[in-house]
Amino acid sequence: MRKLLLILVPAFLVSSLGIVRAQAPAESHSVWDGVYTEEQAKRGETVYQKECAACHGAQLTGGESAPPLAGGVFQANWNGLTLGDLFDRIRKTMPLSKPNSLPRQQVADVLAFMLSNNKFPAGKAELYRQSEMLKEIRFETKKPAAKD
Amino acid sequence: MLCKSVKKGSLQLVCLAAILSLLPAAALAQYHPKDTEWPSYAADLHGTRYRPLDQINASNFNDLEIAWRIKTDNFGDRPEYKLEGTPLMVNGVLYATAGSRRAVIAVDPESGELLWIHGEHEGKRGGAAPRQLSGRGLAYWSDGKEERILYVTPAFRLICLNAKTGQRVSSFGENGRVDLKLNDDQTISDWNDKHEWVPNTETGEIGIQSAPVVAGDTVIVGAAFREGMTPRSMRNNKGYVRGFDVRTGKRLWIFHTIPKKGEFGYDTWLDGSAEYTGNTGVWSQISVDEKLGLVYLPVESPTSDFYGGHRPGNNLFGETLVCVDLKTGERKWHFQLVHHPLWDMDISSAPILADITVDGKPVKAVAQPTKQGFLYMFDRVTGKPIWPMPETPVEVGNVPSEWYSKTQPIPSKPPAYARNGVSIDDLIDFTPAMRERAKEIASKYHLGPVFTPPTVSNLDGTLGTLTMGTASGGTNWPGGSYDPEKHIAYLYACNSCIEPIGLVPAPKEVSDMRYVAGVAGREVQIMRGPGENAGADSPKPPKKRPASQYQRLEVDGLPIVKPPYGTISAINLDKGELIWQVAHGETPDVVRNSELLKGMNVARTGQETYNVGTLVTKSLVIAGEAQVTTTADHPRGAMLRAYDKTTGKEVGAVYMPAPQSGSPMTYMIHGKQYIVVATSGGASSGEYIAYTLPAAGE
Numbered sequence: 001m002r003k004l005l006l007i008l009v010p011a012f013l014v015s016s017l018g019i020v021r022a023q024a025p026a027e028s029h030s031v032w033d034g035v036y037t038e039e040q041a042k043r044g045e046t047v048y049q050k051e052c053a054a055c056h057g058a059q060l061t062g063g064e065s066a067p068p069l070a071g072g073v074f075q076a077n078w079n080g081l082t083l084g085d086l087f088d089r090i091r092k093t094m095p096l097s098k099p100n101s102l103p104r105q106q107v108a109d110v111l112a113f114m115l116s117n118n119k120f121p122a123g124k125a126e127l128y129r130q131s132e133m134l135k136e137i138r139f140e141t142k143k144p145a146a147k148d
Numbered sequence: 149m150l151c152k153s154v155k156k157g158s159l160q161l162v163c164l165a166a167i168l169s170l171l172p173a174a175a176l177a178q179y180h181p182k183d184t185e186w187p188s189y190a191a192d193l194h195g196t197r198y199r200p201l202d203q204i205n206a207s208n209f210n211d212l213e214i215a216w217r218i219k220t221d222n223f224g225d226r227p228e229y230k231l232e233g234t235p236l237m238v239n240g241v242l243y244a245t246a247g248s249r250r251a252v253i254a255v256d257p258e259s260g261e262l263l264w265i266h267g268e269h270e271g272k273r274g275g276a277a278p279r280q281l282s283g284r285g286l287a288y289w290s291d292g293k294e295e296r297i298l299y300v301t302p303a304f305r306l307i308c309l310n311a312k313t314g315q316r317v318s319s320f321g322e323n324g325r326v327d328l329k330l331n332d333d334q335t336i337s338d339w340n341d342k343h344e345w346v347p348n349t350e351t352g353e354i355g356i357q358s359a360p361v362v363a364g365d366t367v368i369v370g371a372a373f374r375e376g377m378t379p380r381s382m383r384n385n386k387g388y389v390r391g392f393d394v395r396t397g398k399r400l401w402i403f404h405t406i407p408k409k410g411e412f413g414y415d416t417w418l419d420g421s422a423e424y425t426g427n428t429g430v431w432s433q434i435s436v437d438e439k440l441g442l443v444y445l446p447v448e449s450p451t452s453d454f455y456g457g458h459r460p461g462n463n464l465f466g467e468t469l470v471c472v473d474l475k476t477g478e479r480k481w482h483f484q485l486v487h488h489p490l491w492d493m494d495i496s497s498a499p500i501l502a503d504i505t506v507d508g509k510p511v512k513a514v515a516q517p518t519k520q521g522f523l524y525m526f527d528r529v530t531g532k533p534i535w536p537m538p539e540t541p542v543e544v545g546n547v548p549s550e551w552y553s554k555t556q557p558i559p560s561k562p563p564a565y566a567r568n569g570v571s572i573d574d575l576i577d578f579t580p581a582m583r584e585r586a587k588e589i590a591s592k593y594h595l596g597p598v599f600t601p602p603t604v605s606n607l608d609g610t611l612g613t614l615t616m617g618t619a620s621g622g623t624n625w626p627g628g629s630y631d632p633e634k635h636i637a638y639l640y641a642c643n644s645c646i647e648p649i650g651l652v653p654a655p656k657e658v659s660d661m662r663y664v665a666g667v668a669g670r671e672v673q674i675m676r677g678p679g680e681n682a683g684a685d686s687p688k689p690p691k692k693r694p695a696s697q698y699q700r701l702e703v704d705g706l707p708i709v710k711p712p713y714g715t716i717s718a719i720n721l722d723k724g725e726l727i728w729q730v731a732h733g734e735t736p737d738v739v740r741n742s743e744l745l746k747g748m749n750v751a752r753t754g755q756e757t758y759n760v761g762t763l764v765t766k767s768l769v770i771a772g773e774a775q776v777t778t779t780a781d782h783p784r785g786a787m788l789r790a791y792d793k794t795t796g797k798e799v800g801a802v803y804m805p806a807p808q809s810g811s812p813m814t815y816m817i818h819g820k821q822y823i824v825v826a827t828s829g830g831a832s833s834g835e836y837i838a839y840t841l842p843a844a845g846e
Contacts, residue, residue: 049673058673059700064375064619065230065280065677067829072705072738073756076776077830079737080784085831092226097275099226142741 030138031083034123036112041122044113047106051095060117065096070117075141083127084135087111091131104129184816186237189285189359190627191813193436195498197629199814202766203821204841209768209790209800212839215822216260220282220834223247223265228281230809231826231834232357232625234761237815238288241311242824243297244836245282245359249274250302252286254314257817260838264314268325270303276351277302278374278677279431282834284625284810285359287367289394296320298367298394304328304355306369308397321397328369328390329354331399333408336385345383354385356431358625361443363436363474367394368443370430376449376492377619377665378674380658382421382458384451387429391443391477401477405429405447405465412479413464418551421459427451428466432625433498436474437512437528443477444514444528445470446495453492453619454602454649455663460551462487467495469516469524471531481531485516485524487553490545490601491649492619493519497627504635504721506534515630515721517623517639520598521566522559523719535561535724545601547651549662556599561724565717566641567709568617569597574709578745585703590614592699593648605650605668612650612667614701616709620645626761626811629769630721631793637719638769638793640732644713644756646701705738711753716762716769718796728796732760733773734787740779761811763823769793772808772825788812788825788839802839806832 049058055066062068067077078086091107093099102110108129116122128134181187183200191197204212221227224247235244235255242257251267274280279302286299288311295311305327308320316324329336329349336352337345354371361368371387389403405428407413414422428450435444450459450466467486472479486493500515514528525534539555567574572595575586593614594603602613615621621642628639652666658674666672701708712731720727731754739745739753757774764770773786786807790800810826820840828834 053673054676057675058670059667063377063675063677071700071702072707072736073775074830076737076778076784079776079778081831089229089831093229096280141737 029136030140030144031115031120032140032144033137034121035083035125035137036115036122036127037124038116038122040109040112040126041116042113044109044111047102047110048113051102052110055096060114069114075118075139078139079141081139082135083111083137083139084131084133086139087134088131181238185239186235186813186815187288188236188361189234189287190433190435190498193361193363193438194501194632195433195435195627195630196500196632196764197627197762197811198631198764200633200766201814201816201821203816204765204814204823205767206790206792206799208841210802211842212802212823213842215258215838215840217838218246218253218255218260218262218836220246220836223251223253223267224249224282227833229828229830229833230281231828231836232284232759232810233282233826233836234285234359234811234813235824235836236286236288237813237817239290239295240817243286243288243311245284245286245299246834246836247282248280250282250299252297252299252309252314254311257815257822257838258820266309266314266316268301268303268305268307270301270305273303273350274301277304277355278353279355279357279372283357283359287360287362289362289367296394298360298362300328300356300360300369302355306360306367306392306397319396326392326397332388332390333402333404334386334388339380352385354387358431358433361434361436362394363438363443365394366391366400366474368392368434368436370432370434370445372429372431373427374677375675376427376451376453378654378659378672379452379661379664380674381660382451383424383660384426386426387431387448389430389434389445389472389477391474400475403445403470403472403477403479405445405470406450407464416462416464418460421461425451425459425463428463431494432496433627435499435501435514437501438474440512440529441474442480442528443472443474444499444501445472446497446499446516448494449489449492452661452664454490454665455547455651455661456488456490456551457547457549457662460488462553463489467493469495469499469514469526471528483524483526483531483533483557485518485557487556488551491520491599491615496624500628500630500637501528502630502632502635502637502721506722513721515637517628517637519619519622519624520617521564521568521622521641523562523565523637523639524559525562525721525724533559535559542599543596543601545603547602547604547663552601558598562719563726564598565639565719565726565729566617566622566643566715568621569600570595570614570616570646570709571597574616576703576706576708576710578706578710578748578750582703582706582744586708589699589701589703589708602649602651604663605652605666607668610650612648615647615649616643616645618649619647620758621647624758626759629762629764631764634793635721636727636793637721638762638764639717639719640760640762640771641715641717642713642756642758643715643754644707644709644711645758646707646709648701704742704744706742707756711751713756714754714760716771716791716796718769718793730791730796730798732771732789733757733775734777734779736775737777740777760808763812763814764793765814767793768799770812770823772804772812772827774807774809774829776807776830786827788823804837806830806835809834
């Protein structure tokens with residue numbers, strides 16, 4: 001019973017607070033680990049259509065003034081960097097006409113939507129809005145080999 | 149004489165240069181650009197992007213080192229991630245546009261030391277500009293005594309600077325500025341809150357990114373607008389071209405790219421549509437034949453890239469190559485490449501002026517690279533096509549209320565150098581399964597050759613017409629390069645920039661157009677680009693299909709069309725023949741690392757980028773990659789590649805920490821050759837990087 005409690009309590013914290021994460025596995029913490037929630041991505045889509053789509057396109061395919069935000073070309077740009085890099089890039093320089101204007105939570109939500117659009121898996125915890133936490137999440141285009 | 153005793157080669161050049169530099173500046177009777185300089189955006193006024201330099205060649209290209217780098221982060225109010233400039237190097241100084249407010253910098257070409265910077269602070273008018281950031285370049289003028297730099301700001305002002313100090317020349321225009329939103333034979337206007345079209349120079353849509361052109365004592369400026377797939381209205385400001393006196397800023401002439409009533413071509417806009425239709429500017433690079441006194445204008449699409457129902461008729465001079473007089477702006481000849489444009493085939497780059505020999509006879513030609521992958525060639529004096537361009541019947545579409553041209557001119561020679569239609573055979577074919585999947589996706593679209601018209605987007609029928617060689621196809625703003633010694637044009641092309649063109653009815657609160665570009669089942673998304681309060685007219689969130697369910701034009705993450713994705717072609721202009729064509733650019737990570745292609749030997753595919761500029765020298769064609777890759781040979785970054793210009797064989801490549809985003813240029817100073825290229829994109833903010841050979845002994 002006690003063992004069960006030890007398992008259940010942390011799980012409760014994760015689901016209710018959405019902040020506390022289970023300990024990261026020893027090796028990797030990347031965009032393949034379910035680092036955002038579907039609910040968050042839905043919120044992010046609303047912000048995206050309002051603030052970003054006029055340049056980047058409703059389907060993230062890009063336009064004359066702005067590159068695509070999904071697909072191989074976009075992913076190649078960020079492969080090997082961290083979500084903190086991408087988050088800060090968005091937060092400080094976007095949208096182009098009024099950079100640094102979106103609150104951190106909205107930027108995190110938009111990033112969650114972008115991850116969803118790029119077919120990275122959703123998980124149980126929302127994407128962080130703190131840059132230093134996001135710096136711990138690697139952006140990797142190659143899906144890691146399945147664990148046993 | 150003094151230098152003769154010195155050994156031959158670069159040391160002799162250094163000796164000569166040292167002596168020349170001792171001459172007083174007044175000894176230069178008139179300004180004559182040297183072969184070692186890069187005095188104009190495209191190297192020269194003929195659009196060649198060519199320099200006869202060969203110190204950097206196949207034997208040493210791989211040894212290139214970074215000589216200096218300049219980050220443009222602090223030249224504006226924030227870093228920019230889209231640095232598209234080509235610097236100039238004249239009379240011992242390198243000049244470039246840089247930074248988020250399009251400042252001008254003067255830089256020591258050997259060390260990269262900043263000599264001066266000039267930025268115009270344009271407030272709200274700058275923020276509202278349709279084309280922002282540092283733009284593509286600037287122009288230089290000298291009479292042998294005075295030296296000036298001219299450029300156009302995002303807010304559409306022509307600025308004239310003293311090249312030595314970076315200060316505005318007070319005798320030019322109003323204290324060094326000409327407001328291009330004025331004196332334009334039209335009242336620049338914008339929509340107010342009551343949906344009325346009223347005069348407004350602050351937010352009225354017009355601007356430019358390209359460099360002005362200086363020829364003799366005339367400076368010529370075109371115009372650009374927002375992207376035109378989903379215009380807010382059939383009405384817009386017009387993109388006339390103007391020539392100004394380079395000393396005083398006085399307007400010398402204006403060419404109406406949309407004719408006014410009574411002018412030639414007005415009747416190619418039926419129902420009086422020339423009155424309200426706009427755009428139709430020259431946003432790209434203008435070329436000039438100074439000896440002939442002729443200016444070559446590559447004109448863009450009229451308002452609304454893909455639906456022309458509000459502008460019936462052929463729409464002169466949309467998507468037309470126009471030749472005007474340098475002194476008067478009077479039209480000498482013109483040739484419309486696309487009648488009643490419906491495919492966003494803006495003439496996107498500098499016309500190349502080439503003196504060639506056709507069937508044994510010398511011809512002063514002009515060769516126009518295009519998005520549609522045709523190189524249109526004309527006698528640049530008379531406008532007569534070098535080889536026939538027969539009016540060819542094309543598919544007539546069925547979009548309600550549209551007007552169609554039943555024919556389009558199609559060059560018989562040279563052959564198309566990039567894909568400009570879509571057929572099943574163009575689809576991905578690494579494996580039969582992939583081809584089948586691609587056919588399944590493509591079955592929802594209308595396919596056809598070049599000039600297949602757009603369709604209304606229909607969930608039960610076709611989603612649109614699948615195209616290549618349209619919006620971002622073929623050759624775009626960086627243009628091509630031309631070797632005047634061998635008469636060969638080198639053209640980069642996107643060979644895979646696939647564009648689905650479907651039309652949807654536009655809701656009245658979003659646009660007064662009957663149709664705009666869109667996909668059935670989605671709320672209309674007005675594409676505006678920057679310079680607009682993004683929140684003001686935001687569409688409601690989609691009800692039916694979330695973006696995540698949008699069917700991407702890719703198969704297992706790979707491009708839906710087969711390689712090569714991007715190419716460089718060499719075309720002999722004397723014969724109108726393709727000599728060689730290579731895939732340019734490392735195979736993208738997503739293809740190289742694909743589990744599904746493991747074990748297959750996939751030849752280098754090139755990259756699906758639309759904006760790669762080339763440079764041609766005495767022996768090399770040089771172009772960088774515009775896409776980031778991470779390979780076994782280099783960390784995440786891109787390569788600057790050199791090809792033997794005779795064979796197309798790659799002879800060298802050096803690493804760039806970020807993708808090429810501007811076109812490479814080259815110069816020689818004090819006996820040393822440099823290559824400078826603008827890089828930016830993704831995680832990397834703008835940086836000009838200069839390469840040179842290591843010093844002897846290193």
